[in-house]
Amino acid sequence: xxxxxxxxxxxxxxxxxxxxxxxxxxxxxxxxxxxxxxxxxxxxxxxxxxxxxxxxxxxxxxxxxxxxxxxxxxxxxxxxxxxxxxxxxxxxxxxxxxxxxxxxxxxxxxxxxxxxxxxxxxxxxxxxxxxxxxxxxxxxxxxxxxxxxxxxxxxxxxxxxxxxxxxxxxxxxxxxxxxxxxxxxxxxxxxxxxxxxxxxxxxxxxxxxxxxxxxxxxxxxxxxxxxxxxxxxxxxxxxxxxxxxxxxxxxxxxxxxxxxxxxxxxxxxxxxxxxxxxxxxxxxxxxxxxxxxxxxxxxxxxxxxxxxxxxxxxxxxxxxxxxxxxxxxxxxxxxxxxxxx
Amino acid sequence: xxxxxxxxxxxxxxxxxxxxxxxxxxxxxxxxxxxxxxxxxxxxxxxxxxxxxxxxxxxxxxxxxxxxxxxxxxxxxxxxxxxxxxxxxxxxxxxxxxxxxxxxxxxxxxxxxxxxxxxxxxxxxxxxxxxxxxxxxxxxxxxxxxxxxxxxxxxxxxxxxxxxxxxxxxxxxxxxxxxxxxxxxxxxxxxxxxxxxxxxxxxxxxxxxxxxxxxxxxxxxxxxxxxxxxxxxxxxxxxxxxxxxxxxxxxxxxxxxxxxxxxxxxxxxxxxxxxxxxxxxxxxxxxxxxxxxxxx
Numbered sequence: 001x002x003x004x005x006x007x008x009x010x011x012x013x014x015x016x017x018x019x020x021x022x023x024x025x026x027x028x029x030x031x032x033x034x035x036x037x038x039x040x041x042x043x044x045x046x047x048x049x050x051x052x053x054x055x056x057x058x059x060x061x062x063x064x065x066x067x068x069x070x071x072x073x074x075x076x077x078x079x080x081x082x083x084x085x086x087x088x089x090x091x092x093x094x095x096x097x098x099x100x101x102x103x104x105x106x107x108x109x110x111x112x113x114x115x116x117x118x119x120x121x122x123x124x125x126x127x128x129x130x131x132x133x134x135x136x137x138x139x140x141x142x143x144x145x146x147x148x149x150x151x152x153x154x155x156x157x158x159x160x161x162x163x164x165x166x167x168x169x170x171x172x173x174x175x176x177x178x179x180x181x182x183x184x185x186x187x188x189x190x191x192x193x194x195x196x197x198x199x200x201x202x203x204x205x206x207x208x209x210x211x212x213x214x215x216x217x218x219x220x221x222x223x224x225x226x227x228x229x230x231x232x233x234x235x236x237x238x239x240x241x242x243x244x245x246x247x248x249x250x251x252x253x254x255x256x257x258x259x260x261x262x263x264x265x266x267x268x269x270x271x272x273x274x275x276x277x278x279x280x281x282x283x284x285x286x287x288x289x290x291x292x293x294x295x296x297x298x299x300x301x302x303x304x305x306x307x308x309x310x311x312x313x314x315x316x317x318x319x320x321x322x323x324x325x326x327x328x329x330x331x332x333x334x335x336x337x338x339x340x341x
Numbered sequence: 342x343x344x345x346x347x348x349x350x351x352x353x354x355x356x357x358x359x360x361x362x363x364x365x366x367x368x369x370x371x372x373x374x375x376x377x378x379x380x381x382x383x384x385x386x387x388x389x390x391x392x393x394x395x396x397x398x399x400x401x402x403x404x405x406x407x408x409x410x411x412x413x414x415x416x417x418x419x420x421x422x423x424x425x426x427x428x429x430x431x432x433x434x435x436x437x438x439x440x441x442x443x444x445x446x447x448x449x450x451x452x453x454x455x456x457x458x459x460x461x462x463x464x465x466x467x468x469x470x471x472x473x474x475x476x477x478x479x480x481x482x483x484x485x486x487x488x489x490x491x492x493x494x495x496x497x498x499x500x501x502x503x504x505x506x507x508x509x510x511x512x513x514x515x516x517x518x519x520x521x522x523x524x525x526x527x528x529x530x531x532x533x534x535x536x537x538x539x540x541x542x543x544x545x546x547x548x549x550x551x552x553x554x555x556x557x558x559x560x561x562x563x564x565x566x567x568x569x570x571x572x573x574x575x576x577x578x579x580x581x582x583x584x585x586x587x588x589x590x591x592x593x594x595x596x597x598x599x600x601x602x603x604x605x606x607x608x609x610x611x612x613x614x615x616x617x618x619x620x621x622x623x624x625x626x627x628x629x630x631x632x633x634x635x636x637x
Contacts, residue, residue, distance in 0.1 A: 164595075166374035200362045202363070
């Protein structure tokens, strides 16, 4: 009796087990099919994503590069090419004359050198002052250091015109804050306004530089600094021997941005130099008129436009060269500064 | 006998010493002119050879710029409206661009190089000359292929679709803005990229194991993790648009001081502008702080 029921159970068991196994096998097969299909779908999805991505990247790049390319192409054209409706991107009468004329009209070597000197002065001073201030408020605890930091951020939200217009008056009748007799001396049309505001870390967007460098110094390990103190280094020695070398990526970023913004600056340059002096900016503004031998009537001509385009290329060429060499620093700049945490 | 300073005292002293340049600069070349700007805005400023004299005029300058000045109110309102429309568009574009540039693909470095190029090419003088040149080109009617491409062509295309006219104008306006938006997004893209890379990959892996789709992990991980950076970027974009030196109000203030109605009027404009920027920044931070997610 016992064995009989036993075999019955066994048979039933084997039957159900077999059914289950078949079921499972079936399921596995179906899964495989589905996987194959989904892999195929994924492949299609991947390809279409890359196509959409390529279209997006090419479109945006076109919009960014188009004005630059157009200037570059125009600068190699003759006036006849401009009027020729069939000429679009490739000049029919390729010429370097525009560069020869514009180079001379802008007095390029001199104006380039003056601009470079002013830009280097400003960016090096800003680099030194902003780094020092950022180190002071980022690394030392003293009463008011949070307050000083908030002042630096505050300088960013005040429109620059609101400060520079009264400032230019102060520089025009500069009495050294009462030390010199009225009406004082005029510092306008000299490097002094630039030097004074850069050396004291209140130049163009210096609040941003202080902010970035402060984040940078705050993120540096404490042990390094303490080890230097234990070894008997003073505060300043620790700063330039230990902390500064560690902050080089941040310093490069500050310097590059300061350089580019100063080179491109239109605002301080026209207010403090009142449009005078032999700088690239003034040279570019006057280039077309000079190339036309002072004939105002032709300023709206196509030829004047070609000269202006050539001048703009000459103006931004040094920055493009700088960017070509330093692009890695620009592009990785924000990761390096750890501004986002 | 001179007492040696303790370590703590020396560090306090060093902190002040390092901050000294900024304290000087802030007082002399920032705060002093800042106060002067307020004072000037209530005065008429007369310049003579010996310096300048102030004649108190009360709120006359403000009355003048709001009621009499031909351009100020229009440019002021236009700038605000422009900024309010541009900021969300710049944020959306740069966020999307950063998501794309964060993917792995061939030519990624080149794409990043190009996308960041506008930061280098943002010279005020070039922008100014381009605008002048555009006018010249239009007068001559030559080489306006771009205008035909975006303006007329698209307009004809849309007119044929029989959509409401207001909607068509909106689309055309948005299309006109595209180049400006793209060119204003360089630094924002960098900030977003850095933010995207700071999200630990382990969170995405965990989500993947739990069966989350890419769509879900974007809205439930990427977006909340990026929200503080979106706020940072929003503030940066607002400041950048309002204070960039090619901004129309900024230019107007400068021109008015040097060759227009004088320093008093110019500073009254600057003060109004400053107050407006503070209000807009305040609203932005107040509104957005509700949905910003902080990990800590």
